[in-house]
Amino acid sequence: MTTVFKKTPVLTDTVMHYCPGCGHGIVHRLVAEVIEELGIQDRTIGFVPVGCAVFGYKYFAVDCVEAAHGRAPAAATGCKRVNPNNVVFTYQGDGDLASIGAAEIVHAAHRGEKITTIFINNAIYGMTGGQMAPTTLVGQKTTTSPYGRDPEHCGKPLRVAEMIATIEGAAYVERVSVDSVPNIIKAKAAIKKAFQCQLDGKGFALVEVLSSCPTNWGKSPAEAMDWIKSDMIPYYPLGVKKDRTNE
Amino acid sequence: MAKILMKGSEAIPEAAIQAGCRFFFGYPITPQNDIPEYMSARLPKIGGCFLQAESEVAAINMVYGAAAAGARVMTSSSSPGVSLKQEGISYIAGAELPCVICNMMRGGPGLGSIQPSQGDYFQATKGGGHGDYHLIVLAPSSVQEAVDLMHNAFDLADIYRTPVMLLADGIIGQMMEPVEFHEHEQRKLPDKPWAVTGWKGDRPRSVVNSLYIEVDELQEMNDRLQARYKEIQEKEVMVELYKTEGAEVIICAYGTVARICKAAIALCEEKGVKVGLVRPITLWPFPEKELKEVMAQESVKRELTVEISAGQMHEDVRLALNGMKPADFYGKPGSYTPTAEEIAEYILKTREA
Amino acid sequence: MLWTNIFAGFGGQGVLLIGKLLAQAGLYEGREVSWLPSYGPEMRGGTANCSVVVSDAPIASPCINMANCVIAMNRPSLDKFEQNVLPGGKLFINSSIIDKKATRTDIEVYYVPCNEIADSLNNPKVGNMAMLGAYIEATKAVDSKSVLDALLHSLGEKKAHLIPLNEQAIELGKQAVRDQIK
Numbered sequence: 206m207t208t209v210f211k212k213t214p215v216l217t218d219t220v221m222h223y224c225p226g227c228g229h230g231i232v233h234r235l236v237a238e239v240i241e242e243l244g245i246q247d248r249t250i251g252f253v254p255v256g257c258a259v260f261g262y263k264y265f266a267v268d269c270v271e272a273a274h275g276r277a278p279a280a281a282t283g284c285k286r287v288n289p290n291n292v293v294f295t296y297q298g299d300g301d302l303a304s305i306g307a308a309e310i311v312h313a314a315h316r317g318e319k320i321t322t323i324f325i326n327n328a329i330y331g332m333t334g335g336q337m338a339p340t341t342l343v344g345q346k347t348t349t350s351p352y353g354r355d356p357e358h359c360g361k362p363l364r365v366a367e368m369i370a371t372i373e374g375a376a377y378v379e380r381v382s383v384d385s386v387p388n389i390i391k392a393k394a395a396i397k398k399a400f401q402c403q404l405d406g407k408g409f410a411l412v413e414v415l416s417s418c419p420t421n422w423g424k425s426p427a428e429a430m431d432w433i434k435s436d437m438i439p440y441y442p443l444g445v446k447k448d449r450t451n452e
Numbered sequence: 453m454a455k456i457l458m459k460g461s462e463a464i465p466e467a468a469i470q471a472g473c474r475f476f477f478g479y480p481i482t483p484q485n486d487i488p489e490y491m492s493a494r495l496p497k498i499g500g501c502f503l504q505a506e507s508e509v510a511a512i513n514m515v516y517g518a519a520a521a522g523a524r525v526m527t528s529s530s531s532p533g534v535s536l537k538q539e540g541i542s543y544i545a546g547a548e549l550p551c552v553i554c555n556m557m558r559g560g561p562g563l564g565s566i567q568p569s570q571g572d573y574f575q576a577t578k579g580g581g582h583g584d585y586h587l588i589v590l591a592p593s594s595v596q597e598a599v600d601l602m603h604n605a606f607d608l609a610d611i612y613r614t615p616v617m618l619l620a621d622g623i624i625g626q627m628m629e630p631v632e633f634h635e636h637e638q639r640k641l642p643d644k645p646w647a648v649t650g651w652k653g654d655r656p657r658s659v660v661n662s663l664y665i666e667v668d669e670l671q672e673m674n675d676r677l678q679a680r681y682k683e684i685q686e687k688e689v690m691v692e693l694y695k696t697e698g699a700e701v702i703i704c705a706y707g708t709v710a711r712i713c714k715a716a717i718a719l720c721e722e723k724g725v726k727v728g729l730v731r732p733i734t735l736w737p738f739p740e741k742e743l744k745e746v747m748a749q750e751s752v753k754r755e756l757t758v759e760i761s762a763g764q765m766h767e768d769v770r771l772a773l774n775g776m777k778p779a780d781f782y783g784k785p786g787s788y789t790p791t792a793e794e795i796a797e798y799i800l801k802t803r804e805a
Numbered sequence: 806m807l808w809t810n811i812f813a814g815f816g817g818q819g820v821l822l823i824g825k826l827l828a829q830a831g832l833y834e835g836r837e838v839s840w841l842p843s844y845g846p847e848m849r850g851g852t853a854n855c856s857v858v859v860s861d862a863p864i865a866s867p868c869i870n871m872a873n874c875v876i877a878m879n880r881p882s883l884d885k886f887e888q889n890v891l892p893g894g895k896l897f898i899n900s901s902i903i904d905k906k907a908t909r910t911d912i913e914v915y916y917v918p919c920n921e922i923a924d925s926l927n928n929p930k931v932g933n934m935a936m937l938g939a940y941i942e943a944t945k946a947v948d949s950k951s952v953l954d955a956l957l958h959s960l961g962e963k964k965a966h967l968i969p970l971n972e973q974a975i976e977l978g979k980q981a982v983r984d985q986i987k
Contacts, residue, residue, distance in 0.1 A: 248650035252517070262659045268648035270520045271661040273543050276513035279505065283517025283525070284648065286501045287475060291521075291650055309513070312506035457829050457838070627867050628825065628840040630832050714865035791870035 226426025275306020546662025814878025938978025
């Protein structure tokens with residue numbers, strides 16, 4: 206019998222709690238496959254956030270730390286400084302990273318911390334029930350912007366990848382999307398490069414992943430993927446924002 | 453080894469290093485800056501790491517990550533900064549990680565002053581952050597004792613998998629006294645199989661976490677913590693009893709204030725009044741039993757708590773005594789350090805009353 | 806014996822240093838010592854003071870309110886701390902820049918022309934050492950040799966050539982006290 210597909214051993218067999226059509230499952234698998242392909246499962250430490258990925262430690266088959274809301278980059282820093290040979294990554298959502306943890310991510314990048322950050326941008330707070338995030342699009346309705354995000358009232362969405370790219374210590378920053386198969390393939394390549402950047406000791410790496418949240422967007426999974434394409438990508442252009450990995 | 457004259461806030465980090473601390477994460481705040489400054493000079497030379505974090509919040513979370521990796525790690529700050537660390541301290545307690553936090557207390561609330569204070573007693577001994585937890589709280593009253601307690605602090609943290617706080621006031625930090633760094637008896641320390649060091653399949657996967665979403669699982673974690681706290685209360689109380697035998701008045705005070713009280717006791721002695729001192733060295737666990745035993749003596753008429761606070765420790769004293777004898781308080785909140793003369797005068801005056 | 810001392814003056818007059826030297830000298834002589842600076846905004850530019858205890862027995866409190874000895878290097882220090890001398894205690898006044906006399910009559914007062922002594926040695930920085938010399942002459946709390954050892958420890962070998970100058974300043978300070986006792 207020929208094996209045509211096998212789940213990566215870097216994901217556990219635990220059934221994920223994510224909603225149907227959620228992008229987290231896809232990104233988890235990409236991260237896990239990259240860890241497997243780079244042969245670093247036995248020395249990788251995952252720092253998971255507060256947010257929908259809070260149970261990430263149940264799914265990634267590596268040693269894991271559950272960090273306080275927004276603090277994963279600081280906690281990961283402590284760990285990496287103790288054991289520089291470990292491969293340390295943080296996996297954070299947009300409330301966690303772009304709002305409450307803005308200082309921690311900026312300064313991890315600023316120090317050129319040799320860690321890898323996977324940043325899930327789904328334009329909303331998922332875990333707490335669909336509140337407005339710094340990444341929520343203008344006009345987008347959420348439970349705390351019931352009339353749509355009004356830029357006069359709370360500004361325009363934060364472009365994290367572009368912001369982090371301006372920081373000297375950031376060696377590699379790219380924005381990707383998981384809305385389609387070609388984009389998922391590109392996303393995996395970016396995640397791999399971000400881990401390789403750490404293995405090569407180049408500095409801080411961040412991959413921003415545009416991801417779906419059908420439940421809180423009030424859309425079907427297919428509609429959600431379409432919305433990433435039609436509404437998110439125009440505001441959050443995909444591509445490499447910074448690459449110093451060849452220097 | 454000969455005694456050397458050393459400032460508290462340099463002796464403390466040196467003692468931490470000698471106790472095996474190799475990682476320090478902090479943020480500048482007066483009056484404790486000598487500690488991070490000392491660490492920044494020493495740690496890189498001995499294979500450790502000092503990092504100035506972007507905030508106290510980040511610093512304590514770096515401590516969380518380093519402790520999760522199994523390191524002996526420490527942070528220090530002063531009152532307003534320690535308030536910022538409370539979130540992280542709660543997570544460290546919940547995740548059952550060892551670490552040492554030094555608080556050089558200054559006056560509060562708010563920005564307060566930079567003068568010595570004891571206003572953080574509640575915060576330190578009652579947990580400080582959210583949830584049912586305690587820190588082991590050690591309160592030195594001399595530079596030598598601060599040095600000796602650093603060794604205890606790291607050992608206790610490892611043995612009980614709990615954050616330990618060295619609660620000192622600005623005077624302990626700024627004062628120079630002779631110190632001796634002598635060999636310490638090494639307590640038997642547990643291994644750290646729970647540390648995140650990379651999962652090679654030779655042990656269960658390590659997950660450092662304080663999230664227990666199921667009610668019964670969270671209960672189990674809390675029961676484990678409470679059982680540990682009970683054990684700490686039974687085994688780890690430290691207290692100094694000074695001239696308590698046959699005393700008429702018993703002072704309860706800690707830290708530098710206890711030193712001032714010793715001078716006040718000498719002044720009372722000159723007037724023929726016997727006064728003793730119960731000085732908690734562990735503020736948590738509080739030396740409840742020891743205080744009660746001293747107070748039970750027939751000679752003892754009353755108790756007097758002296759603090760640079762509105763009477764925070766005094767609440768624990770009253771709980772311990774539970775009405776057995778009169779318990780009085782002398783002190784002011786903020787940063788006013790009472791003098792030996794005024795304490796003695798108060799004792800003599802209230803005696804006649 | 807128990808010596809409780811308050812050293813006070815302008816920032817830059819070296820009062821914290823002579824306090825430290827006394828503590829270090831006491832330590833060399835096998836005594837219990839403590840040195841406690843006042844700290845805070847006054848550290849920056851204003852007045853500076855420190856409490857130094859030298860004792861044959863363990864020190865109860867390093868925080869001094871009433872002291873056996875007060876060393877006032879400038880007028881504000883005298884105004885502030887004269888009242889803190891214990892009855893029968895000693896007050897040392899830098900008479901070069903303090904024109905006021907002590908008002909207390911229940912204490913011993915020594916007037917030490919620190920700045921003149923320093924000027925006579927062509928080094929304005931050693932006025933504090935003259936005061937320390939006066940202090941040890943009047944109290945015998947420590948030996949001047951221990952103070953010089955402490956100074957060498959503080960200066961380091963590279964600046965050891967400054968020791969004779971400081972020794973002279975200490976000697977002239979002592980002389981000032983001897984002259985007054987006569």
